[in-house]
Structure formats: structure tokens, C-alpha cells
Amino acid sequence: MMLTFDHETLGQRVLFGTGAATVNLAAEVSRLGAQRVMVIASDFETEMARMVSADIEVVLWHHDVVMHVPIERAEKARAAAAEHDIDLLVCVGGGSTTGLAKAIAMTSHLPIIAVPTTYAGSEATNVWGLTEASRKTTGVDTAVLPVTVIYDAALTLSLPVEMSVASGLNGMAHCIDSMWGPRRDPINAALGAEGIRALSQGLPLITANPSGTEGREQALYGAYLSAVAFASAGSGLHHKICHVLGGTFNLPHAQTHATVLPYVLAFNAPYAPDAETRIAVAFGTAEALTGLQHLRKRLDAPKALSDYGFTADRIAEAVAVVLPAVPDSNPRPVSTENLTRLLQGALTGEDPAVLLGL
Known part of the structure; x- marks a missing residue:
């Protein structure tokens, strides 16, 4: 090819x-x-x-x-x-x-x-x-x-473990969003995959030994790679959603990204098999969502938008603001109905795997 x-x-x-x-x-x-x-x-x-x-x-x-x-x-x-x-x-x-x-x-x-x-x-x-x-x-x-x-x-070192996890998963979101961003290419995909690998190794080390620097060095390295990939590929569906949740409803930045990420991955993965495979390999698992969810479980990651003040009655407004900003490059067509379903899952912390079959 x-x-x-x-x-x-x-x-x-x-x-x-x-x-x-x-x-x-x-x-x-x-x-x-x-x-x-x-x-x-x-x-x-x-x-x-x-x-x-x-x-x-x-x-x-x-x-x-x-x-x-x-x-x-x-x-x-x-x-x-x-x-x-x-x-x-x-x-x-x-x-x-x-x-x-x-x-x-x-x-x-x-x-x-x-x-x-x-x-x-x-x-x-x-x-x-x-x-x-x-x-x-x-x-x-x-x-x-x-x-x-x-x-x-x-x-x-002064960044608490809980915030380190949320911030690191924010970096992970940059990596994953770069796989289907509007300007995605093999170079930023490679950088994103290495970022996933580094973050998935570094974050558990931080939770195991918060006062050590080995895990924090890996997390910083991964965060840098994730940002370079994101800057090249452009903002994808995940970031369009989180920017609205943060800017319109004042939800905390890192925790919002950490919560929404598995839902966007589950939403897009069946429609982007090459990206899904690359993400899975970076995690060292057979499936991308499995790798992310195993990591999130180890880290006790943020689970539900409701924990940060988002409520069901705000979903319709969020959908209305997000939809016009969704990139044409998103591998899966985005509609009012399926975006609403995605946010409903993220609101309550529902198993994101249910979105694989939508």
C-alpha cells in the first residue's frame, strides 16, 4: 500500500x-x-x-x-x-x-x-x-x-494521585483522539500509540509509589507525545464533547476528559478497525476498550459525569452545542440520538461496552 x-x-x-x-x-x-x-x-x-x-x-x-x-x-x-x-x-x-x-x-x-x-x-x-x-x-x-x-x-510530586490519574487520562485522550482527528496521519498515529504505552506504564507506577519519579517521568513523556500527536491530528469527537462540557457547564477539565474517554472509544472503535488495533497493541491487549478499562480499573479512574455536577436535564443542550462542531472525519456518523446515548452513559457511569453495539 x-x-x-x-x-x-x-x-x-x-x-x-x-x-x-x-x-x-x-x-x-x-x-x-x-x-x-x-x-x-x-x-x-x-x-x-x-x-x-x-x-x-x-x-x-x-x-x-x-x-x-x-x-x-x-x-x-x-x-x-x-x-x-x-x-x-x-x-x-x-x-x-x-x-x-x-x-x-x-x-x-x-x-x-x-x-x-x-x-x-x-x-x-x-x-x-x-x-x-x-x-x-x-x-x-x-x-x-x-x-x-x-x-x-x-x-x-505535589500533584495528588487522584489528580495525577485524571490528568494522565486527559493525556491519554489526546493520544486516542489523534487516531481519528481531522488531520490524522501515520506519524501522529505512531506518536499517539507510544504515548498510550508510556502513560499506561507510568500512571500505575504513580499510584503504587506517589513519591517516586519513575512513573511521573513516564507520564510526562507520554503527555508530551500525546500533545504533539493531538496538535498534528487536530481535535476529534472526544475533545469537541469535553470542551462543551467544560466551557458551557464548567465541569473540571481533567476529570471530564477521563470520564468521557471510554465512551468515545467504544462509540468509534467498531468504525475504525485500524485505529482500534493500534490502540489495543499499545495497551498490550486484544481489544482497545479492554485495555483502557483494565487501566482505568487499576487506577480507580473517574467514572461518571454526575460526580462532577452534570445532570440529565443538561444533555439536550450539550448535544445541541456539540453536534455542529463534530469533525467530518469522525469514523462514525454522529446524530442527536447516538450522541445523547453516549452522554447518558457517561453521566451515570454505565459500562461503555454497551455503545459498541449501537
Whole structure:
């Protein structure tokens, strides 16, 4: 069979080393010649951010970080960066922190150095997201891709096991969605499969030994691969659903992704046999859903959207908002009826295998 595809690789420097974040950040700030640095970190991550930034001069600290990046908070941060004549953004934290840095870069074109403390993967994509009037809008812009990512597993040690699991499964969702994204190709499929393998090995190690770094290194490695694959393949059905659940109903980002993932996999797998086989091989199981569910059981993963405040009376609105955004590339036709059924299953934590026969 002849291979024909169009693949674009995003340019980004990656520095990976446990215990090396402070040294690596100082070296990157020097390499970039930055003089007026703005550090973005939530209140929770401020102490860690100050440790990481100990060897650089910081002109402005910004801690007003909110999940799903409300437009009002983005505009406030943009104004602060402009007022202080910032020439480099450093974000230390999870996806919300990185998202705020991207919101600033989108209008200012300032470079970003991202120092992730979770497995969200936003640091390795050129995708931005903003929420306004209970609607989350996402887009792609090369200006928001961090020029450098500094990975340090020691910075994830404070992430509780429960949140590590949810965040890691968010990364897993990037891997799986890349298998049928609108720009999928053999390269991002290979990266996604390796991401699945790394995350499925790393996350159980974290739950078994939360104070160790071996599992956290594997999870960070897998999260990076998942994000690169996702940035290349584009946003698939899973992410369209979760962006609506988060932006419209303010559900927690990582837990929502972790909960919805098996339902989308069960929904699409029978219609994408090549992708299903690749995912199953990455898990080391005969079937993709079996591999994911075995992992989720080991991790005691999030099970039902109802646990996070979603209710049955919101399903119709969610379906109405999701449907127009579903990519034409999705392997299975999506209708009001079957999308409603998918969300009903995710709401209650029903066995996702029932969706295989829909």
C-alpha cells in the first residue's frame, strides 16, 4: 500500500530532566535574551514557581488563573503584560496556567516558556481556548506554541494521585483522539500509540509509589507525545464533547476528559478497525476498550459525569452545542440520538461496552 499524507511538525525546544527545572529555565531565559519576564502561576503553584524562577529576574508575577480561561481574565492578563512591557512569558503549572499564557501570546506574540506540573499536554500544542458567555471557543495559532517546554518530574510530586490519574487520562485522550482527528496521519498515529504505552506504564507506577519519579517521568513523556500527536491530528469527537462540557457547564477539565474517554472509544472503535488495533497493541491487549478499562480499573479512574455536577436535564443542550462542531472525519456518523446515548452513559457511569453495539 502506498503512503500519501501531509504532515507538519511544530518547532519547539524540549528540556527534560528531573530536578533540573531551575537551571534549565535560567539557561533558556539567557538564550532568548529576555529582560522583562512575567511569571504566571496559580496561588497554589506560587511557591513552586518561585523556586523554579530563583535564578532569573522577574518583573511581574501573575496569579489570577482560572479554569477554562474566561475572556475577562485573559484581557486582564494581557493588559498587565503590556503595562509592564513584558518580553517573555513563563508559565508554571497545569493546563489552565498554560492556557492563560497562550491567551496573552495570541494577541501580543510574546514567546512562552512552559514549565508543566501536570500531564495536560497544552504546553506542546498550538491550540488555544477561551470561554465567554458560557461557551468555550478553541482555535489554532502558531503564536501560542511555547518556544520551550521544561519538563521536571520533581515538580509533579505535589500533584495528588487522584489528580495525577485524571490528568494522565486527559493525556491519554489526546493520544486516542489523534487516531481519528481531522488531520490524522501515520506519524501522529505512531506518536499517539507510544504515548498510550508510556502513560499506561507510568500512571500505575504513580499510584503504587506517589513519591517516586519513575512513573511521573513516564507520564510526562507520554503527555508530551500525546500533545504533539493531538496538535498534528487536530481535535476529534472526544475533545469537541469535553470542551462543551467544560466551557458551557464548567465541569473540571481533567476529570471530564477521563470520564468521557471510554465512551468515545467504544462509540468509534467498531468504525475504525485500524485505529482500534493500534490502540489495543499499545495497551498490550486484544481489544482497545479492554485495555483502557483494565487501566482505568487499576487506577480507580473517574467514572461518571454526575460526580462532577452534570445532570440529565443538561444533555439536550450539550448535544445541541456539540453536534455542529463534530469533525467530518469522525469514523462514525454522529446524530442527536447516538450522541445523547453516549452522554447518558457517561453521566451515570454505565459500562461503555454497551455503545459498541449501537
